[in-house]
Amino acid sequence: MSQTLVENIDRGSIEKLVRSFYAKVLEDNVLAPFFINALGDDMRNDKWYEHLITLDNFWLGMMLEEGKYMGDPLLPHVFLAGLTPEIFDQWLKVFRETLEEIYTPSNVRKFHGKAKALSTRFIKDLELDDDDDYE
Numbered sequence: 033m034s035q036t037l038v039e040n041i042d043r044g045s046i047e048k049l050v051r052s053f054y055a056k057v058l059e060d061n062v063l064a065p066f067f068i069n070a071l072g073d074d075m076r077n078d079k080w081y082e083h084l085i086t087l088d089n090f091w092l093g094m095m096l097e098e099g100k101y102m103g104d105p106l107l108p109h110v111f112l113a114g115l116t117p118e119i120f121d122q123w124l125k126v127f128r129e130t131l132e133e134i135y136t137p138s139n140v141r142k143f144h145g146k147a148k149a150l151s152t153r154f155i156k157d158l159e160l161d162d163d164d165d166y167e
């Protein structure tokens with residue numbers, strides 16, 4: 033059960049993170065429906081394959097400034113009906129649980145900080161936040 037926590041973030045550990053995270057997502061009652069709807073319920077299918085590679089590259093870019101992610105991470109979320117700030121909180125919770133199984137605490141903080149910042153931006157850009165200020 034106990035395994036060495038990863039100190040140096042590299043491609044191998046990011047690939048493990050991405051796959052472990054989405055395996056948990058598919059077990060999560062709140063999050064699973066969004067992904068099953070977009071990609072199906074079998075992580076071995078072609079759509080999931082593409083998604084996992086995209087997310088490997090996305091996190092390689094975020095953490096190591098390498099990888100080939102050139103997309104706009106906000107875009108697919110614009111079309112997801114029913115997103116709320118609480119669903120983003122759940123996403124972050126499952127992401128943190130996965131991080132804690134793989135990485136040292138300081139790496140957990142680095143990944144989680146980036147995910148949290150992006151999640152806050154998504155909530156704002158998707159206008160899901162409650163604050164009714166106009167900008």
Ligand code: HEM
Nearest residue numbers: 066067070083086090103104105108119120123147150151
């Ligand atoms: C409320 C929580 C979230 C849900 C339900 C969700 C769901 C999804 C879905 C269904 C897709 C599209 C898959 C496809 O059709 O190919 C997607 C793509 C993606 N998501 Fe999320 N997501 C959430 C939060 C986040 C957060 C917080 C991040 C970043 C930290 C993130 C990063 C991405 C990226 C990078 C992509 C791929 C974008 C691309 O294709 O270029 N998501 N997400």
